[in-house]
Amino acid sequence: MNLEIPDGLGDMLRDFTVAVLRERPQNLFDFAVDYFTRVREAKKKKSVPMYVIVDDDDDACEPDPVAFRPKTSKSNRFARRQSVSAERYDPEADEDEESPVVHPKTDRQRERLTEAVAGILIFRSLEPEQMQEVIDAMFEHSVKAGDDVIRQGDDGDNFYVIESGLYDVCVKNESANDGSQKKVHQFDGKGSFGELALLYNMPRSASVRAVTDGTLWAMDRKSFRCIVLKSACRKRRMYEKLLECVPMLKSLDSYERMGLADALTSKTFEDNQCIIKEADDADGMYFLEKGKVRVTITKDGQEMEVRDCLGEGSYFGEMALVNNQPRSASVYADGTVKVAFLERNCFERLLGPCLDIMKRNIKSYTTSS
Known part of the structure; x- marks a missing residue:
């Protein structure tokens, strides 16, 4: 009997496997229920008109009293933001x-x-x-x-x-x-x-x-x-255009890319200012908005440039996050540089579908160097 594999099944199982390997849940069945429930809800919310930058991490997010609702489960979820359904402001x-x-x-x-x-x-x-x-x-x-x-x-x-x-x-x-x-x-x-x-x-x-x-x-x-709101809307549109030009992110759907755009914050560096320092702990990754950067490593006590300057639309800093290791190189601004910064906790939460692509790119970095 010939069985037809439904479209999207492979991608769905891949993403779930990445999530399991990253979070290492003690109870796989409970984790699976929670994971696929969140995926389903995310798909439903693709058209939700939310323009406020919101981090879903409990420690990073100020509780909002207008989001509180009577408790509906044994766990206390009052400190989490709840979805709302009402007329929007556009x-x-x-x-x-x-x-x-x-x-x-x-x-x-x-x-x-x-x-x-x-x-x-x-x-x-x-x-x-x-x-x-x-x-x-x-x-x-x-x-x-x-x-x-x-x-x-x-x-x-x-x-x-x-x-x-x-x-x-x-x-x-x-x-x-x-x-x-x-x-x-x-x-x-x-x-x-x-x-x-x-x-x-x-x-x-x-x-x-x-x-x-x-x-x-x-x-x-x-x-x-x-x-x-207008500022958040303008910034989201700008970052969505930036992210659409990043080949690594082609596997993200529009809703995932929108969530990633909301999590980015702008940083500016002057000429020769250090953006990433070799051997430091990784705090996040960077997407280059304007300008160029140069990448160096220390060999025999001397700092040497190892790659041609990266230009607008490039990204860097992901290697240490994927491998959970200290920074393997330093990155300096070549002139005035503006970057979009993605914090580590947001990286782990939002870029699961891109991890395989990142790992392949990291192998190419290793081979070329």
């Missing part, structure tokens, strides 16, 4: 070029605000001049213990960044039917909340109450959309 369709609101600040206020927003994930993709627009558009908001910053069910008006204070995040207790609330998270002196209600026409799905006196920095809906 930055590409928004032709409003009106300048963002500017709230005057003293030098001391700007210093405090700059420090408060430094670790906020949603601002990670912004260029320095756009970060200055963010700082200009935010205004200081002092709260007293017991104040409700946002109430579940209200319309979204502002996005908030915490400078100081303790804040409880609560949702209505659906099972009690008595109007009571239960606490699902607490912010302690840092973090941000409120952005999802600004992205969609949806009410707040959690309440945030000040436990102590504190200080918040707020940005109104219009400024948030104008600065943050």
Whole structure:
């Protein structure tokens, strides 16, 4: 009996095998269920209009109270962002070029605000001049213990960044039917909340109450959309075009490439500045946006150039990540260079389908050198 192998089966099993070898799960069956469930959900979400840069890693991602929902399983997932389904805001369709609101600040206020927003994930993709627009558009908001910053069910008006204070995040207790609330998270002196209600026409799905006196920095809906969303949209389009020119990434589908574009951050290096240092631990890989770089290795105590200059559209730094080894060469900027940087944890999560191609390229590097 002749059996026809379904289209895509080989690629699907290859990707699953790569994931198993990379993550080494203790329970293969549970891992398989979780893996294929995530793949299925990812395929469903190919047209999801999400323009905010979001890292799905728990340690790197600030919890967002508007994403909290009543617990539906034994494990606590409140600190993870949940998907939303509502009317979207489309930055590409928004032709409003009106300048963002500017709230005057003293030098001391700007210093405090700059420090408060430094670790906020949603601002990670912004260029320095756009970060200055963010700082200009935010205004200081002092709260007293017991104040409700946002109430579940209200319309979204502002996005908030915490400078100081303790804040409880609560949702209505659906099972009690008595109007009571239960606490699902607490912010302690840092973090941000409120952005999802600004992205969609949806009410707040959690309440945030000040436990102590504190200080918040707020940005109104219009400024948030104008600065943050349009910037993220422009950067995504630029990076998608860059990634389409990388041969290694041809095996990624459009949704995977879009996710990769969202994870990239820009870095600029001046002439002769070291981008990667030989023998250092690998922190990520690089895609060359503008300029050229030269690659060197140390032999008999002397540093020598081993490859012709890499130009725009090239990538480097992946060897140490694939092999889980220190850097095997140094990379220097040849003139002013702009790169798109992919952190190690994002590399492992997003580039599984490309590992075989990378390994083949690494063999060619070894042979040619």
